[in-house]
Amino acid sequence: MRGGLPIRPEDVVIGAGAKPFIAYAILSTTDHGAGDEVIYPNPGFPIYESQILANGAKPVPVHLKEDRDFAFDPAELEKLVTPRTKLLILNYPHNPTGGLLGKKELQAIAAILQKHPQVWVYADEIYSRLCFSGEFFSIAQVPGMYERTIICDGASKTWAMTGWRIGFASNPVLAPAFTRWITNTESCASQISQWAAIEAITGPQDAAEMMKQSFLERGKLIVRLLNEVPGVRCRTPGGAFYAWPNVTEACRMIGAADSEEFRKRLLHEAGVAVLADIHFGARVPGEGQHVRFSYAASNEMIEKGVARMADFIRRNTRKVA
Ligand SMILES: Cc1ncc(COP(=O)(O)O)c(C=O)c1O
Numbered sequence: 001m002r003g004g005l006p007i008r009p010e011d012v013v014i015g016a017g018a019k020p021f022i023a024y025a026i027l028s029t030t031d032h033g034a035g036d037e038v039i040y041p042n043p044g045f046p047i048y049e050s051q052i053l054a055n056g057a058k059p060v061p062v063h064l065k066e067d068r069d070f071a072f073d074p075a076e077l078e079k080l081v082t083p084r085t086k087l088l089i090l091n092y093p094h095n096p097t098g099g100l101l102g103k104k105e106l107q108a109i110a111a112i113l114q115k116h117p118q119v120w121v122y123a124d125e126i127y128s129r130l131c132f133s134g135e136f137f138s139i140a141q142v143p144g145m146y147e148r149t150i151i152c153d154g155a156s157k158t159w160a161m162t163g164w165r166i167g168f169a170s171n172p173v174l175a176p177a178f179t180r181w182i183t184n185t186e187s188c189a190s191q192i193s194q195w196a197a198i199e200a201i202t203g204p205q206d207a208a209e210m211m212k213q214s215f216l217e218r219g220k221l222i223v224r225l226l227n228e229v230p231g232v233r234c235r236t237p238g239g240a241f242y243a244w245p246n247v248t249e250a251c252r253m254i255g256a257a258d259s260e261e262f263r264k265r266l267l268h269e270a271g272v273a274v275l276a277d278i279h280f281g282a283r284v285p286g287e288g289q290h291v292r293f294s295y296a297a298s299n300e301m302i303e304k305g306v307a308r309m310a311d312f313i314r315r316n317t318r319k320v321a
Contacts, residue, residue: 002151003141011170013178016189018126018154018167021178022089023051025122025150025169028177029087032056039080040089041072043096043244043280043290045124048089060085063284066246069235070099074108081112087120088113090139093127096280096292097244098219098237103137110142120174121149126167127240129158129208132216147172155193157240158208159200165189166197215241218295218302225306226293230313241296248288254316259289266291270312272305 015021022045030036033056040048042061052059060080064070077088090109092101101109113119121139128136140149154167166189169178182188200208219236222243226234231250234243247262256262263276277283277290295302 003136003138005138005140005146005151007151007170008172011172011175013169013175013182014189014194015167015169015178015182016165016186017156018124018152018169019047020182020186021150021152021167021169022047022122022124023055024178024181025120025152025174026051026055026057026087027181028174029120030055030057035084036086037082037084038087038089039077039085041091041094042282042284043277044089045091045095046280048091049281057086058084061281063287064094064097064099065284065287066235069238070094070097070244071101071105074105074112077109078112081116081119083116083118085116085119087122089122089124091124091126093131093237093239094242095127095240096242096275096277097235098240098242100131100133100238101139106137106139106142110139110145113148114144117148119148121145123149123151125151125153126157128153130212130215130241131239132212132219133238150174155197155200158211159197160211161193161197161200164193164196166193215295218297218299219243221299222293222295222302222306225303229306229310230317232309232313241294243293243295244290245293246288247291250313251289253318254313255318259283259291262289263291265316266309266312269316270308272308272312 037058037060038052039060039062049059062072062077064072123139140146140151150171152169155161223234223236226232226245231253232245234245251262259276266272274291274293
């Protein structure tokens with residue numbers, strides 16, 4: 001049971017991970033080449049934009065900003081919705097920023113969508129069990145939103161079963177369409193993995209709870225350490241296991257043209273692997289340079305990685321003449 005929603009078994013479709021449902025949702029709600037628009041978070045999981053483009057729809061990014069802790073402003077969303085908008089993709093806790101959308105924002109989004117009944121919602125809730133600010137609240141729980149929301153989740157994050165490739169999506173109207181896509185593509189998710197996922201989901205949850213606690217602690221640790229690094233500032237993530245520090249000043253200090261040059265040098269000169277903001281979409285104007293850390297790593301590795309980054313910046317800081 002998810003938030004008391006009236007989900008029936010026939011509304012739920014199992015797939016080979018959560019990822020394929022992004023494509024199935026776009027394919028089921030837009031027509032290739034017809035000018036249909038899909039709004040998605042930027043920065044965001046890169047598959048949203050690539051699948052929108054691959055399936056002949058128009059990508060319309062809604063920008064996430066640091067001063068709102070990466071929750072987009074519903075007023076900005078409102079400006080982007082047109083009669084051609086067919087799908088709105090939401091993702092919280094969010095990859096790559098760790099940001100959340102609060103109940104108030106979700107209610108504001110629902111109020112906007114009430115005026116645009118042609119818009120479906122894809123709620124990518126793959127990190128819903130890694131939400132640090134109390135009970136996760138789905139947009140599908142807002143009155144009037146359940147029927148038009150595709151809820152997607154999976155086994156890869158909560159139960160660390162990434163390689164088992166099990167995801168699931170639910171929608172009372174579109175479930176039969178998803179089943180047809182799956183029949184015509186992957187046939188079915190591995191039956192062995194499905195049984196394993198049932199064990200994970202229905203078995204004792206203490207290990208999953210312990211990991212959530214551990215991610216919460218690691219998140220606090222990495223944010224504290226990153227904020228001590230010269231030229232770096234970092235917001236506290238509300239969930240998932242990513243930190244999204246602003247490295248604009250650090251780039252300037254070491255003479256890196258941008259976050260991508262910073263990332264490459266950090267990898268080759270300090271042995272620390274991060275991703276740059278451009279791997280999650282075009283940089284948001286006025287937001288500067290960011291990189292993404294995954295803190296799905298031990299405290300020791302986090303401490304070592306951030307210490308190497310601090311040392312790398314200190315070593316390379318240009319002297320002002
Ligand atoms: C936001 C988001 N959605 C979906 C996925 C895909 O999950 P899965 O491994 O279950 O396909 C990921 C994985 O990184 C993700 O970050």
